[in-house]
Amino acid sequence: MERKQYHQEINITPELQARIDELISRYPADKRKSALLPVLHEVQDAHDNWLSVPLQDKVAEILGIKPIEVYEVVTFYTMYNQRPIGKYMFEFCQTSPCCLNGVENLMDYTCKKLGVNVAELTADGLFEVRGVECLGACGYAPMMQLGDFYVEHLNEEKIDQLIADCKENKITLHDK
Template structure:
């Protein structure tokens, strides 16, 4: 697990608490741990798309589990970020269908265009580029996920247009 030393403001406000309690209501009271994935998603979404150690500790308190149990889950799944990421996170599928169709080259192209390496964030905090495991859209390869949306049948031209749309704040992430 990569440990982040960045400081994060933890804000479990009334709205987030209400949402967490609603999620917990779907599980037996003595099995709060069962809600870990949806709770982590909600908490991460409310905290600039990343989970600091302190925030994961807070989730452990809420779920009444040991902090290590939260760390194990958060470090296993690529959908959870343990360091600050860009507002626009380009998650390139890098498994077979996408790889065969050129996803690695497009990821390299995107990194070059943004002046970063895979796993890095641009200095302005707007863009991150990461490779992830199968996103389940093999018929639309190569593809990436941006926020809640898939961007499919990618080309360099589509990447250029997507970067421009992000810079112009014309991309809906949710």
């Protein structure tokens, strides 16, 4: 399978650099690497919600660590995106409690409704469906995350409403 290449402009604005510096200042000088996760979040948010390899290299340079140390984190956690993603990312929890409560059927339903497979972007660039590891809301299964928010006790009606609300720009993805 051929891997698609994406281009991303690296833009560390003075405001972003100030925010990165503030995050780094929360840790001892000899432990700058400890700021890696929050710095990656800030950099990803400032770069269309994804992190290219050159951008990951820039984060390594800023933190004074090896690029591989950044790659290891970005490839491990599903919250970091290595390619452009849909504006609305439907992240379905795929651990036991959600699976026992039908999340796999709901993922299939959502994919069929949007005309994509898991991890594919819709033609309009609005939607993507992903399966992720535990989102920590087992008592509310099945559930998914959309932006910064959980959607619990998920069913087909809620999915239909979410898709409609997203298409009508009624959903704000971040609580910042």
